[in-house]
Amino acid sequence: MRIGCIGVGKMGGGLARNLIRSGYDVVVYDIDREAVKRVLKVGGSAVHSPSEMAAMVDVLFTSLPLPKHLTDLLIDESGILDQMQPGSTVIDVSTIDPRTARLISDAASQRGLQFLACPLGKGPVQAEEGTQPIYAGGKREVFDQFESHLNKISTSVHYIGDVEQATAFKIISNLIGMTNVIVLCESLRLGEKFGIEQQFLQKLLATTGADSYQLTLRGPKILNQEYTPGFSVNLTLKDIRLGVSMANDLNQPTPFGSLAMEFFQRAQNSGLGEEDCAAVYKLFE
């Protein structure tokens, strides 16, 4: 089985390296030549274009920043689904919205191809370690066919349902997590204004009902004013936008998500786009 990987940056790169280490025959492509080199150090080979890859792989992993990048690659601009061999499978690990996932899934079906939407639960560190949670969506029989392979690059593979459920789940998880980050920033700043030292404040909050994964993960960034991402403001804004938009499609109100979107937009406008999402703290200074 030959595997192709398009997009081998922070997230896709870790997956590609783990596939190679697990003994698979892996071909990679990325517009960033440095990202490709970082994979080739471990093994595998590279191609010069997505089209070149399409015809030669049984499974194609994609990891791209935006839903539009993915539809351009697979259906529109490059349209490489048309060049893939019937019976082969696309496994996307990007964070995309349910509507785009459905569009790709249907386009794949029409060409006799299989599709799984497999958004990832954590960050680049876990992708590299092979401990990245995978939330898989698509036809159950396709998942069953690939479960053992996914287990080679993840210690925690979950079958969520169809592609809509898997992609919605990932976005919902980010919607909660990233909104919790701003809620935290707002109050951490308030505590400082009341003269409570930041480190002491965070340590005490962890003993109360205010405790959260984001307090543990992003509290130290705020404390040290060190905002290397992690998960950037730009990506956060993108995901929250997808969340608010997919909720709108179902007439489901997301007042807190919408307010969070406003603040991350403001952070981006203030030049914080490439900093970690915890940098929204600066908006409260």
Added chain:
Amino acid sequence: MRIGCIGVGKMGGGLARNLIRSGYDVVVYDIDREAVKRVLKVGGSAVHSPSEMAAMVDVLFTSLPLPKHLTDLLIDESGILDQMQPGSTVIDVSTIDPRTARLISDAASQRGLQFLACPLGKGPVQAEEGTQPIYAGGKREVFDQFESHLNKISTSVHYIGDVEQATAFKIISNLIGMTNVIVLCESLRLGEKFGIEQQFLQKLLATTGADSYQLTLRGPKILNQEYTPGFSVNLTLKDIRLGVSMANDLNQPTPFGSLAMEFFQRAQNSGLGEEDCAAVYKLFE
């Protein structure tokens, strides 16, 4: 040392029983006779009015629902600070705002009395077990004088600073926690709309950056639609109001706290006041 307890309901009652079990000479008062009876089963004695208690105790614990109840008791309506013996100490364990705490602290000083603001970190269960975190504020020497006594009713006593810091800290902790609750409700409902079963959704979210103390504590209430408080919508609304108001005093914006206040107000208006704060979930149905 004789200790008085005014307000022996869910929180104050647990503290009073622990003081009695620790061997202190305890006198209690509450407008709710049943609450008083639940203390007397363990020991201690009761008086018929706060005034009667004021002159006979060395330390007065107060645990009341609203800041106004406390100022009425101590300064205005009942004004029992005037009846306390010079050198005695008031220890308030209610959740009050920094401004009220300062007012009481100054009023106590003027009468030769001591004051500690000691808001509590968790719920009635911890008050009863004696594992209730205490966040103490006031003069350091007063805290030092009472630390060993506070350790009898709490396994985790923290000195925060002056009364403003301790009371602000407690409110900030609730502001984060209770806002996280609505953020969670908004997204849990969105997940259900996408056809993800609630229990599965919560279990998976706990493996992501969406995890929080509130997911663990209130997720099951939402799952089982069982909203016995816990911490009621009414009390939540009160605390968030105090938080937004104390932030306004410092010109510090709390857009998420303000939005949360709107939703808990709406929940109260919908007749959910006596249900657990997790019942805001119903606003998204």
